[in-house]
Amino acid sequence: MGTLTVRENLAFSAALRLPLTMNTEEKKERVEMVIRELDLAKVADSKVGTIFSRGISGGERKRTSIGLELITHPTVLFLDEPTTGLDASTANAVLMLLKRLSHQGKTVIFSIHQPRYSIFKLFDTLTLLAAGKLIYHGPADESLEYFKNLGFVHEPYDNPADFFLDIINGDSTAIELSQSSIDTLEIDRTSEVQQTIAEILTSKFYKCDYYKMMREDLDQLSLEVTKRSEVYKEIPYSTHFLHQLKWLSKRTFKNLIGNPQNSTAQLAIITGMAIIFGAVYAGVKNDMAGIQNRVGAFFFMTTSQCLNSITTVELFITEKRLFMHEYIGGYYRVSAYFFSKIIADMMPMRTLPGIIITSLNYFTIGFKPKVESFFIMMATLILVAYAASSLALAVATGQSVTSVANLLINICFMFMIVFSGLLVNLLTISPWLMWLQYLSILSTSATM
Structure with a gap:
C-alpha cells in the first residue's frame, strides 16, 4: 500500500470489491467521487508512504483508509480508533468527515479513547x-x-x-x-x-x-x-480468481519497482558472489584437484541459492496485517494472494539469481561443454531457489516475528547442507539418520 499513490490504492479497492458488471469508466468515476468526498484531490497522486519512506500526512492516510471502505458504498462503517496518532486539529477534521458520512445515511461505528x-x-x-x-x-x-x-x-x-x-x-x-x-x-x-x-x-x-x-x-x-444465516457462512467475493490474481500481481510488481533497494542490492550481491566464484574456480582440470573444485563449486552455488531465499521470510510477515485486513474485507481469496506472490515476487527474485550464477560460472569454471547441460544446471539452481523459498514462506506463515522465522529457516537449511552429500559421504552416516537425506533440497540437486 505504501509505495502506491492514493488514487492507485483506491483503484485497487474498486477493482476487487466492485462487481464486474461495472465497467472500467464507472469504477474510475467511483474512485474520483471518493477522492472529492474525502478532500484528497491535492494528494491523489502522492504515495501513501511507509515507516521508512515519507508519504502523505497522518490525517490524509486515515482518510485514505476510510476511502478504501467507502468505495463499495457501505451502509455500515466500522473503524478502530480513527484518531490514534493524530494531532487535535487533524483528529477533529477526520471526525467531522465521519459526521458528514452519517448525515448521508451511513451508520458509522468506531472505538475512541x-x-x-x-x-x-x-x-x-x-x-x-x-x-x-x-x-x-x-x-x-x-x-x-x-x-x-x-x-x-x-x-x-x-x-x-x-x-x-x-x-x-x-x-x-x-x-x-x-x-x-x-x-x-x-x-x-x-x-x-x-x-x-x-x-x-x-x-x-x-x-x-x-x-x-x-x-x-x-x-x-x-x-x-x-x-x-446462510449469507454469513463464507466471505462473498465480487470478482473471480483470475481478476484478483491480475490486480494482486500488478500491485506486487509496482511495490517491487517502487522499492528497488532490496531487489537491486540482492541482485548486486549475487552478481558479485558469482564473479568471485568464477575467479576462484576458473579453469579447473580433469584431475583429482579438479573433481574436488567442482564439488566445491556445486556446494557454493546451491548453498547460495538457499541462503538467498531466506529473504522470502519477510515477504509475508511484513504484509500479514494488510493481508488479514483485506482478506476479511473480501478483497481476494487466499489462493489469489499466494499465487500473486509467487508470480510477481518469488519468481523474478529467485529466477534471476540462478540465471546470473549459471551464466557467469558454467563455462568459466569448466563444466561439461554442452548447451543442454548448461540449461539443466540453470534449471536445477532455479528449482533449488523455488523449493527453498517455498520452505521459507511456509515457515513465515506460522510466525509473527521475523527474527524467529529467520532462525527456524536457518536451522532447516543447516541440516539440509549436512545431508546434501557434498560435505560428508552419506554412506558413512548411521543408518538410522540416512532418511534425513530425503528431506534435503540440496541432496537431490547434488546429483546434477
Missing part, C-alpha cells in the same frame, strides 16, 4: 465499557444526565470523556461522591472491596430503560440474522 469535547459532541450514540463490561449504551447527549441520577455530578467546563474515564477508574480527585450518592449506588466500604466499579455500574445499567431498549433492538436483529 478520551476524545476532546469538540469531538464528543459529534456523537449520536455512546457506548461505555469498563473492564469488558457494558456500563452505558444510549444517546450521547443524555449520558451526563444518566450518571447524574447515579450520583456522579459533572463539573462545569470538564470534558465529558475525561469525566466518564474518571468514573470508570474511580478517580476520587475528579469525582467527589456525597453521602447521598453512596446511598444511591448502595455500596459501603465492605462492598467496595468485594465489587469493582465496573460491576456496580453494570448492575445499575441492567436495571435502566436504556438497557431494555437495547435488548429489544438486539433481539429483533438476532431474529433477522437467524433468517439470513
Whole structure:
C-alpha cells in the first residue's frame, strides 16, 4: 500500500470489491467521487508512504483508509480508533468527515479513547465499557444526565470523556461522591472491596430503560440474522480468481519497482558472489584437484541459492496485517494472494539469481561443454531457489516475528547442507539418520 499513490490504492479497492458488471469508466468515476468526498484531490497522486519512506500526512492516510471502505458504498462503517496518532486539529477534521458520512445515511461505528469535547459532541450514540463490561449504551447527549441520577455530578467546563474515564477508574480527585450518592449506588466500604466499579455500574445499567431498549433492538436483529444465516457462512467475493490474481500481481510488481533497494542490492550481491566464484574456480582440470573444485563449486552455488531465499521470510510477515485486513474485507481469496506472490515476487527474485550464477560460472569454471547441460544446471539452481523459498514462506506463515522465522529457516537449511552429500559421504552416516537425506533440497540437486 505504501509505495502506491492514493488514487492507485483506491483503484485497487474498486477493482476487487466492485462487481464486474461495472465497467472500467464507472469504477474510475467511483474512485474520483471518493477522492472529492474525502478532500484528497491535492494528494491523489502522492504515495501513501511507509515507516521508512515519507508519504502523505497522518490525517490524509486515515482518510485514505476510510476511502478504501467507502468505495463499495457501505451502509455500515466500522473503524478502530480513527484518531490514534493524530494531532487535535487533524483528529477533529477526520471526525467531522465521519459526521458528514452519517448525515448521508451511513451508520458509522468506531472505538475512541478520551476524545476532546469538540469531538464528543459529534456523537449520536455512546457506548461505555469498563473492564469488558457494558456500563452505558444510549444517546450521547443524555449520558451526563444518566450518571447524574447515579450520583456522579459533572463539573462545569470538564470534558465529558475525561469525566466518564474518571468514573470508570474511580478517580476520587475528579469525582467527589456525597453521602447521598453512596446511598444511591448502595455500596459501603465492605462492598467496595468485594465489587469493582465496573460491576456496580453494570448492575445499575441492567436495571435502566436504556438497557431494555437495547435488548429489544438486539433481539429483533438476532431474529433477522437467524433468517439470513446462510449469507454469513463464507466471505462473498465480487470478482473471480483470475481478476484478483491480475490486480494482486500488478500491485506486487509496482511495490517491487517502487522499492528497488532490496531487489537491486540482492541482485548486486549475487552478481558479485558469482564473479568471485568464477575467479576462484576458473579453469579447473580433469584431475583429482579438479573433481574436488567442482564439488566445491556445486556446494557454493546451491548453498547460495538457499541462503538467498531466506529473504522470502519477510515477504509475508511484513504484509500479514494488510493481508488479514483485506482478506476479511473480501478483497481476494487466499489462493489469489499466494499465487500473486509467487508470480510477481518469488519468481523474478529467485529466477534471476540462478540465471546470473549459471551464466557467469558454467563455462568459466569448466563444466561439461554442452548447451543442454548448461540449461539443466540453470534449471536445477532455479528449482533449488523455488523449493527453498517455498520452505521459507511456509515457515513465515506460522510466525509473527521475523527474527524467529529467520532462525527456524536457518536451522532447516543447516541440516539440509549436512545431508546434501557434498560435505560428508552419506554412506558413512548411521543408518538410522540416512532418511534425513530425503528431506534435503540440496541432496537431490547434488546429483546434477
